[in-house]
Amino acid sequence: MSKQRLVALLRGINTGRAKRIAMADLRHVLAEMGYSDVRTVLNSGNVVFDCSPAEAADSAARIEDALVLKLGVPAKVTVIGAGQLAEIVAQNCLQGVASDYSRLVVGVLKRPEEDRGKLEPLARQSWQPEAFALGRHAAYIWCPDGVLASRAAAAMGKALGDAVTSRSWTTISKLHALASA
Numbered sequence: 001m002s003k004q005r006l007v008a009l010l011r012g013i014n015t016g017r018a019k020r021i022a023m024a025d026l027r028h029v030l031a032e033m034g035y036s037d038v039r040t041v042l043n044s045g046n047v048v049f050d051c052s053p054a055e056a057a058d059s060a061a062r063i064e065d066a067l068v069l070k071l072g073v074p075a076k077v078t079v080i081g082a083g084q085l086a087e088i089v090a091q092n093c094l095q096g097v098a099s100d101y102s103r104l105v106v107g108v109l110k111r112p113e114e115d116r117g118k119l120e121p122l123a124r125q126s127w128q129p130e131a132f133a134l135g136r137h138a139a140y141i142w143c144p145d146g147v148l149a150s151r152a153a154a155a156m157g158k159a160l161g162d163a164v165t166s167r168s169w170t171t172i173s174k175l176h177a178l179a180s181a
Contacts, residue, residue, distance in 0.1 A: 010045030
């Protein structure tokens with residue numbers, strides 16, 4: 001049976017005192033669900049795993065349910081395929097602008113077709129010294145003064161709420177390397 005490589009991004013995991021999950025526990029829960037080759041990246045809810053194409057479609061909802069039932073932690077989950085992640089990486093036009101990849105933010109869209117329309121006005125604005133660009137599945141924000149001080153990141157959050165989860169370019173690059181292996 002063929003397997004599909006997926007990447008799950010859990011929103012808000014281990015970013016403060018709430019929603020604490022040990023990555024070993026997270027890997028165990030996904031393995032119990034029948035997913036294979038489950039690996040986590042960093043300590044902030046980034047998981048690469050394999051599953052059958054039939055399981056892929058509802059994997060985000062299944063993982064959200066399992067987080068609550070098995071670990072007692074509610075979190076929104078965005079699941080993308082390895083190919084989609086490769087496209088997100090390829091479409092980042094801000095790599096050359098950023099001098100610190102920890103401040104280059106990728107907002108992965110939960111519902112790209114719907115969410116892009118909400119972000120297109122932001123992509124037309126000037127954010128100097130920041131920068132904002134929009135790809136097919138993600139928004140890219142250069143935050144030279146840090147994410148917390150970013151007007152563009154705040155505007156994206158206001159426009160999309162929990163329909164977006166953000167990762168630094170450094171994390172996206174690590175996920176891409178693992179998902180492509």
